[in-house]
Amino acid sequence: MxxxxxxxxxxxxxxxxxxxxxxxxxxxxxxxxxxxxxxxxxxxxxxxxxxxxxxxxxxxxxxxxxxxxxxxxxxxxxxxxxxxxxxxxxxxxxxxxxxxxxxxxxxxxxxxxxxxxxxxxxxxxxxxxxxxxxxxxxxxxxxxxxxxxxxxxxxxxxxxxxxxxxxxxxxxxxxxxxxxxxxxxxxxxxxxxxxxxxxxxxxxxxxxxxxxxxxxxxxxxxxxxxxxxxxxxxxxxxxxxxxHGQHHLPTFAGIVTRVGEPWIDWDLLPLLTPQARPPWEIYVGRDGGRFVQEDIDSVDARERALSALPGQTFFAVFDDRIWRQAPALLPGWPDGQLAAAWTDHGAFFAASTLDGLADAAGIDGGGLDRTVALYNEAVAGGKADPLDRRHLPLPISEPPFRAIMMHGTVLKxxxxxxxxxxxxxxxxxxxxxxxxxxxxxxxxxxxxxxxxxxxxxxxxxxxxxxxxxxxxxxxxxxxxxxxxx
Ligand SMILES: Cc1cc2nc3c(=O)[nH]c(=O)nc-3n(C[C@H](O)[C@H](O)[C@H](O)COP(=O)(O)OP(=O)(O)OC[C@H]3O[C@@H](n4cnc5c(N)ncnc54)[C@H](O)[C@@H]3O)c2cc1C
The missing domain is CATH 3.50.50.60 (FAD/NAD(P)-binding domain)
Structure with missing residues (x-):
């Protein structure tokens, strides 16, 4: 033809x-x-x-x-x-x-x-x-x-x-x-x-x-x-x-709709902008260490720190009291979907001990223990926060301990x-x-x-x-x- x-x-x-x-x-x-x-x-x-x-x-x-x-x-x-x-x-x-x-x-x-x-x-x-x-x-x-x-x-x-x-x-x-x-x-x-x-x-x-x-x-x-x-x-x-590929910088940050797939729903992004919601969580890499001052004003500084992490993946770590008392970290999530996520979403982890949380999420347990101890000292006012964070509302101390896996996200x-x-x-x-x-x-x-x-x-x-x-x-x-x- x-x-x-x-x-x-x-x-x-x-x-x-x-x-x-x-x-x-x-x-x-x-x-x-x-x-x-x-x-x-x-x-x-x-x-x-x-x-x-x-x-x-x-x-x-x-x-x-x-x-x-x-x-x-x-x-x-x-x-x-x-x-x-x-x-x-x-x-x-x-x-x-x-x-x-x-x-x-x-x-x-x-x-x-x-x-x-x-x-x-x-x-x-x-x-x-x-x-x-x-x-x-x-x-x-x-x-x-x-x-x-x-x-x-x-x-x-x-x-x-x-x-x-x-x-x-x-x-x-x-x-x-x-x-x-x-x-x-x-x-x-x-x-x-x-x-x-x-x-x-x-x-x-x-x-x-x-x-x-x-x-x-x-x-x-x-x-x-x-x-x-x-x-x-x-x-x-x-x-x-x-x-221009050398200029790639991930947006801070998203949760995949299903672990193992690349897709992130824009409407379900966590609220990580300190000007809109000062952070109650700490952010750690797989080594259990924090990699950025979570409440730093500059999103560029947060994105740059994230881009240096392996796979541009991190965990927001907190405890049950923070989960109950803090302003919503995931404001776009319907209540039912959010409640179910703790049992059926592969990026959500909860455990009765920090070690158990680290095991479940694939984070280094010793690193996470040290990081949380130092953070809690800063919250208690004993020492300055190691990353000079200003917003220190609650310690991470009340089980169940919780973590949500997040990733540097491509918008363009x-x-x-x-x-x-x-x-x-x-x-x-x-x-x-x-x-x-x-x-x-x-x-x-x-x-x-x-x-x-x-x-x-x-x-x-x-x-x-x-x-x-x-x-x-x-x-x-x-x-x-x-x-x-
Ligand atoms: C969730 C999200 C939020 C964003 N928010 C912002 C923001 O707030 N501000 C901002 O400035 N940018 C934002 N961006 C980025 C911005 O929206 C995009 O960069 C922009 O819309 C891209 O426009 P475009 O015309 O290049 O491509 P598109 O609008 O994607 O159009 C390209 C079209 O080409 C078609 N096409 C592709 N290949 C072929 C082919 N071989 N043959 C025929 N058709 C083809 C596609 O199907 C598509 O319809 C966001 C992006 C996302 C994903």
Whole structure:
């Protein structure tokens, strides 16, 4: 059977956070667009993301009397990332941040009333410039879907759901589209395009790719299982270069839904932010030793200490009185599920002695005994806490003793395709691969956050860069008058 072939101005691979705005803007600029999505729905990671965004100089900030500028935002990103983020891209992202927020609001975005705010889940900005929707990423998706459906009425967007890009088509003029597989029928077809955008997200759903690109590190992830990194691999297959993986930093921290599997439910994260809940527990590694001052203000310091632990795994250790009296450590957990966890969840341990707890959890018993003794002395006021912890509410002394196993968690992945400031994918000699562009997590979370986790610097640039690519490529391709054939 002859293979079907479609011609278009612009092929966008991935109908998620970056791909949708790219398609909306390219169509609005007059270009024809094929938008290929491997799953059966649009939206990508917006279905699960908190989608906290950052932008400086927004209308909302001005209304609240907050004097902020893109250059102050740029300086903050470079401060938090210790200068390791890609400066040209950070400048482009921070210049477009407020415009992205205003654009969402212009189109009915359901902004949470407390925005803009300073948040402490990631290293804090110096000013309130973080925004989020009442329904997280789904609030962003709701705006994009409305605009996308409206734009589709102009007949220039050909949405292909269940269509996975499996190969980039290359010729003398560079990349000229991709081969797609219709997942329902297993039929292959080619999309020939004047320009191709990789907007396929990261690889936080793919444990083997994660291990390959991070020296064998085990994956613990809140990303969608479909976040495979396949689009990044396509870029590499035509000469693209992978970078920023060295900047991986785990988010502090999550509990797997089932021990032995990598998945972490974002809605069930423990509350480990000292600004929101000062810790009542101690955190120990498998050697029984504490590895960080649990109430240190800087989440970056906690994440860095965690990243040095083997397997990025630790235990929150406490006793029964703390469990009964402290504010909820697991506020998202339904009561029944939490009660059952102590008997049927492999990450929850309880025992009548500290040694028994250490045995059950696989922690060094002698190490845990010494650590708890020193901590209890500090709580009693006899000696300073060995890690200078300030919040020392109760000793760990009343059985049953308890521990919950937690892991450094992937929300976004660090490595990605190297691009220049025009979002052109670069080869090993830093030359652009003609016709090939990338946006979103496919360019590597480390490009915009460097070796830190900078709040809002994934969703906001994915939206802003997606829009920018759609506007600029859409305008240029429409001017060349290429039509769908
Ligand atoms: C739980 C969680 C919370 C987060 N919270 C925040 C936050 O508060 N703030 C923030 O800035 N970031 C946050 N992030 C990260 C952020 O949401 C993502 O980095 C961002 O949404 C990724 O956008 P994207 O367009 O690159 O990819 P996606 O939105 O994932 O879209 C990629 C799309 O491409 C499709 N695709 C992949 N490969 C192919 C292929 N070969 N062919 C066709 N289609 C393909 C996928 O199915 C998907 O639909 C969070 C992430 C998670 C998981």
């Amino acid at each position: 002859k293979k079907m072939s479609i011609k278009t101005d612009l092929l966008i691979i991935g109908a998620g956070t970056a791909g949708l705005p790219a398609a909306i803007e390219a169509s609005a600029a007059g270009s024809s667009v094929v938008l290929a999505e491997q799953t059966d729905r649009i939206g990508g990671t917006l279905h699960v993301s908190a989608a906290q965004m950052s932008g400086a100089g927004s209308r909302l900030q001005r209304q609240r009397g907050i004097d902020d500028t893109p250059s102050a935002h740029f300086d903050d990103v470079m401060r938090i990332s210790r200068g390791t983020a890609q400066a040209g891209l950070v400048a482009k992202a921070t210049e477009r941040g407020a415009g992205t927020i205003d654009w969402l609001m212009d189109h009915g975005f359901d902004m949470a009333p407390e925005c803009p705010a300073i948040l402490y889940f990631h290293e804090a900005y110096g000013l309130p410039r973080t925004y989020w929707g009442v329904d997280g990423g789904r609030s962003v998706l709701s705006v994009l879907k409305t605009l996308f459906d409206r734009e589709r009425e102009n007949g220039r967007i050909d949405l292909r759901l269940g269509a996975e890009a499996v190969e980039l088509l290359c010729g003398e003029a560079g990349v000229g589209g991709a081969r797609l597989v219709d997942r329902a029928t297993a039929q292959e077809f080619d999309v020939r395009a004047s320009a191709t955008v990789i907007a396929t997200g990261g690889y936080g759903g793919n444990a083997s790719r994660f291990a390959d690109w991070h020296d064998g590190l085990p994956l613990y992830s809140a990303a969608l299982a479909t976040t495979s990194g396949g689009g990044i691999a396509l870029g590499l297959s035509v000469g693209g270069r992978l970078d 992945t660090a490595a990605g395709l190297v691009v220049d400031d025009g979002l052109r994918v670069l080869d090993g000699d830093s030359q652009p691969i003609l016709g090939l562009y990338a946006a979103g997590e496919a360019i590597g979370g480390g490009a915009l956050s460097g070796n830190a986790f900078v709040g809002g610097m994934s969703v906001t640039p994915a939206l802003g860069f997606g829009r920018w690519l759609g506007q600029t490529l859409g305008r240029d391709l429409a001017a060349n008058n290429t039509k769908v054939r």
